Amino acid sequence: MTIGTVKKPKVVIPNTLVVFGGSNQEWLPVMETAGWLCHRCYDLRTAETLLLEIGPCIGVVDLSNDDFSIHSFSAMVNRNKQVRWIAIVRDDQLTNEAIGQFIVNFCLDYFSTPVPPARLQQTIGHQIGMLNLERQVWPQLGNFGQQGLQGSTAVMKKLRDQVKRIALSDVSVVISGEIGTGKILVADAIVQASARAKRQIIRVNCEIMTPDWTVDTDNGVESVFAAANHGVLVLEEFTALTDACQLGLYQVLAEGSYYDSEGNAIAIDIRVISITNHSLDHLVSLTTLRRELYFRLNVVSLTVPTLRERSDDIILLAEFLLLKYARQYNSVAKYLSEQAQAMLLQYPWPGNVRELICQIKRAVLLAENKSIEADQLDIPRLVDDKLSLKKVREESERNALLTVLENNKGQISAAARELGVSRATMYRLLNKHELVPTPRCFRQGHA
Known part of the structure; x- marks a missing residue:
């Protein structure tokens, strides 16, 4: 199932720079005179908070003074993939392995001191153009849908903050919470704020998943992994997967590929979001869940608060x-x-x-x-x-x-969809409360 397309907002070219480290940069007044809003940061906490508020932008990191840990800064940069980074270094630093790896892994370009303002401005202008193009292609990049995330309490503000941070990476996520807390809506918010917002989203009811991981699609029976490739796979109550299903999923995730009907290995690029009603503490002690699969799925975890x-x-x-x-x-x-x-x-x-x-x-x-x-x-x-x-x-x-x-006029399938549960779960609930409809009760159709 795919999420409907979102109306594209009017594209506005951002003119914000986040400048980390350094002092007395001669190029900075030139950028400000040209109309750039330049935010200066000298510590990681301030930088991360600012980047979270601003969203996609251009970042300039001055490494020339050796006044902070490149390892700590790399970790912060890795958590904020919406930023396009440009480094400023001394020529002698280019032989430093850690700095070289940082520039290669995280930066679009670098400049040696003294920085030529005209060239820097031209480079930043080009990256702004690329950033603007990204906003056209992925209009929700760096934003997240409010549906399911409304609220002014501290726990909801924390959840929105976590969604922002998680959305811009491709790590696997486990979303836990009691029945009815809105876990599916949180999953949708993560997807909508990510670069995969316009990609295919496959939601799997793990209670009825087959060992060969196939689903019925418009094209007939198809592999779940083929259907979700380059998109997002959402596992609803993943703890209900049989051991055979768990083993198959683990092998695909570990190998990074699945096999088609002809036995050919096909590389996969899938983001996995797993949903469960179990608490995270309970998941750790759940004997029916393969440890190796759980640790693959639970790179990052979110807990959706109860209404209480x-x-x-x-x-x-x-x-x-x-x-x-x-x-x-x-x-x-x-x-x-x-x-x-x-x-x-x-x-x-x-x-x-x-x-x-x-x-x-x-x-x-x-x-x-x-x-x-x-x-x-x-x-x-x-x-x-x-x-x-x-x-x-x-x-x-x-x-x-x-x-x-x-x-839903007694139609069980429609009622199950509205509640966000499978038909099997719906029937169990109806039997539990002795509410299985009969032709006398609901004459307008049956599930």
Whole structure:
């Protein structure tokens, strides 16, 4: 499945330079006079924060004074691949192995001191042109979609910061979090902010993946690796993979190639994003998961916070969802009453954001006035202090299933897609709550 194309924003040629290290550079006033906004940095923390805020830009690093660790700076540069670097060095430094490797690995060009301002300005101007071309080809490069990442709490700000950092590299990512926290949306945000935003995205339901890693496509049965090559492979609940599937995936990732139907080895270029409901601590102790595969997949990990951890975002999210679905369903609903807001805040939200979406969507569909009142929300009243969290979770899960079935006229496949689960998982949930629809209940079709 591929993500739809994003409307290209108006291209604006950036005129920002980040200059790291050095002092009394004679070329710097020349650039500022020419209209460049030059940010000076003298420590790594300041530089990294600034680069994260600015996004794709041109960076100039002055190595001529030997006043910082080239190893530490290389690590920072490697984490910020959206920057095009130009180095300034002394001639005698070019025989230094570490500096030579840094220039070859990370820099587009270098200049020896004293720096000729005219040539430097010409080089930077050309790189700005290349950067502008990249923005046309990859309009989302350095940005990330806000859907699923709304919120002003510290945990959400941290998550957005992590997404920014991770998106611009091609490392494998594991996204963990409770059911309904929005892990798929975080995966989409990473992809949208990366250089692969316009490439093929293949999402795999690992519960039903075959040992030979094939999927049905418009072209017939095809290898998952062929379909996702040069794009992104998203593994939904990767811990559900059978041992045979895990072994096959590990071999492909370790060898960097797969075999086609004729036995030919085909090189692969795939970014893997793995999603799980398990906590990272639990993953480490999971005996059914191959260690060697786990360490291949978990180069970087993200944990999506629960709604309980970001309670200050609940009303903000609810109002955002209300406006979204009111427009979508042409509803009269405009706002939440104070009593409705109070009810949303007192509820523990065991189903997280997904449950909140179901509640708001249902209220919007049934709304008869501009205000959504508390009695229009299908939220369990927690009047019994002894009511167990387990029972609250079960009631909430059952209500969410009823709502999604109602919205989809009893069609299980459509309901499963809306919840973001497989048909098999949907049937297990329905059986658990004795909600398997019959022809009498839903006469407009079956899954």
